[in-house]
Amino acid sequence: MKHNVLIYLFGLLALLVVINPTEAQTNQNILNPNNAQSRFTVSGYIKDAADGEGLIGVSVFVKEAGTGAVTNNYGFYAVTVPTGTYDLVISYVGYEKQTKSVTLTDRNVRLDVELKEEGKQLQEVVVSTKREDDNVKNIEMSVNRIDVKTLQRIPALLGEVDVIRSIQLLPGVSTVGEGATGFNVRGGSIDQNLVLLDEAPVYNSSHLFGFFSVFNPDAVKDVKLIKGGIPSNYGGRIASILDVRLKEGNAKKPELNGGIGLIFSRLSYERPLFKGKGSFIIAGRRSYADILAQPFLNSDLKGSRFYFYDLTAKANYRINDKNTVFLSGYLGRDVFGADFGFNWGNTTLSTRWNHVFSDKLFLNTTAYYSNYDYSLDSDLKRKDPQDYFRTDSRIVDYSIKPDFSLFLGKSTLTFGGQSILHDFQPGTATAASSGDIRTFGLSSKYALENALYIGNEQQVSPKLQLQYGIRYSLFNYIGPGEAYTLDTNAPADSSRPIIATRTYKRGENIQTYGNWEPRFSAKYELSNNSSLKLSYNRLAQYIHLISNTTASTPLDIWTPSTNNIKPQIADQIAGGYFKNFGRSVNGSGSEFEASVEVYYKWLQNQIDYIDGANLILNRYLESELLSGRGRAYGAEFFIKRTTGVVNGWVSYTLAKTERQVIGINNNNWFPTRFDKTHTLTSVLLIDPPQAKRWNFSATFTLASGTPATFPTNRYEVQGIVAQVVNGRNNYRIPMYHRLDLAATLQGRRRPNKRKEDNWVFSVYNVYARKNPFSVYFQANEDNPRITEAIRYSVFATLIPSVTYNFKF
Structure with missing residues (x-):
């Protein structure tokens, strides 16, 4: 039945592709005399005039028709209007805003445009580079x-500029704490x-x-975070x-960029290829804390390795006006340890083909490897090749996606659609003992x-816009491998016995899951500067990270859904009010943008x-x-000043995230380890007109402490002290707050010189908060009968730094 569903959907999509848009419109015109006027399309690419980069999210508005479009991830747009x-x-x-006049009489028109940066830098912060009042007029929430x-x-x-740390300043985004990998979004x-x-x-x-994150800012073009809808x-x-x-x-x-900092340096180089029909960029970073620390290490730690x-x-080549190909890749690794240590890293390779079938039909096909x-090694230096222990784990993906x-x-x-082959290698070990x-x-696990x-x-009407769709996902856990049948009658709080084992051959299906995933969003404009938005989405996740630590580590294991592990399901509904007010200094757009969003999320498995x-x-x-259910709900408040000498934003999130798992916490609901009731962040950017070469910035974060499991009782039997825990995540650690400051000094610009440079001075954790x-x-060392609580802080002092950046 599930395979029949996929065949049906594929047939429907194929039918949509072969329909000629012009013929479809002509047929519609015959049926409806009010639409008898011919319609034609203006389409093309919009790029940066300085470097030829395609611009994402550019607004193309047709004044007379009251309609428009936004460029996609490759800078392509298309607008269809009557003659x-x-x-x-x-x-x-x-x-700089541009106005182009086009006449549509008997054919479609191709119009490529290059935009120039404004001659005077705008005194504004741009959380998202987008069209004016986009937060109100765009259906995205x-x-x-x-x-x-x-x-x-x-x-x-x-x-050091960092993507992951920066998005944690946005509403609904948090982290367990300093030294925790990744980030948490809406529970x-x-x-x-x-x-x-x-x-x-x-x-x-x-x-x-x-x-730090794996994303080199010198090579990043656009960052988009989607939390709902x-x-x-x-x-x-x-x-x-x-x-x-x-x-x-x-x-x-050609262009050369780089930076020299206290912890690592970076360098990037980009230039045209094939007489402007293509281009490439290559960017690298390397930390050197291990090199700088060597003189201060004792003899036992000499030769320690801790770096990344x-x-x-990335390269691209424009074959012709209808075909462009891209190739991009990433290779990164962390190494940590002395005699004993571990290393981890990512490798990705993406190839993409953009094809314009017609003025109305655009295709991007992506194939990737990830x-x-x-690895964890007990003897990095192999001082004793007769005795050591090493373990390795990996996850590999191969995919194609039109x-x-x-x-x-x-x-x-x-x-x-998309097809992914997952290859899970949960762990192999090599042990040497006396040679x-x-x-x-x-054994490896495989899934499709x-x-x-x-x-x-x-666009239903000038005020009402809808975005709706559906996704059908099909997951097959396949052989070769073993599948275990567990005793479901065993106590929920203990390991369940294996009652049967079955071996499967290569490619043989072990378990199949399929899910419909509907998506819906709506926007209604109350006025030119305010709107209401609503969204609902269901999502399914078939792979899982196995980790029971407070903060996930690079050594956690990825595993697929199996006959015993069901896919995770989430249903989220969100609503928001968006309001812009005031006029910007340059007269376009609003001075302030504000929004309030509320959400509720149901989680299964x-x-x-x-x-x-x-x-x-x-x-x-x-x-x-164990498997349980969850719920997450909250409200997010955001206000941003987009123009002026002093600008920035403030966000506040009020949230709750809970789980209920049979066999844990007496089967009652309990907060997750990343639950934070209150999170307040603010960003302040200052461009003083009197100090033309200086600008300043500050960020402040205040957040509730995360839940932790503390002992509730203490017993002493014959001098032995035992602690008893009653309840999961039954206390919270103290709240977190931190202030950071930065100042940037721009280098002097000399006529006819391409060089640009600046110095960035910053202080992290200004008042040395021991978070x-x-x-x-x-x-207690002096009295073992006394149990004491120890607060562990990653950064317990202020951290000053200086970075020099240059561009040729």
């Missing part, structure tokens, strides 16, 4: 786009975020245990989508994940663990996993 002469107003924040120029202004740890765990780098998934987005072309995770797009490279002239590096590259692996966009006047139809080497571990989707964005679960190299891991990452308990 006539029109003025197209093309606008993008930070760029629970979405933030972060401009790289804004990222470079935000104070950062050790002066979701870190594995419930789909992190994409040029459409390839990144399974660990952090360097140095979460202190997720379109049907996205799937596979149930909390959020972080879509990071890389630069295509300067297609106009990454390399990002690999995340780690995406179509069909522009139909006042609606845009998107449809396509006797043995290899053992867990397929999906088809269709969606439509429709949430993984938890019995007490004392063994997660490492455990063949029968599934017998120690607790966790609290643990131990016996």
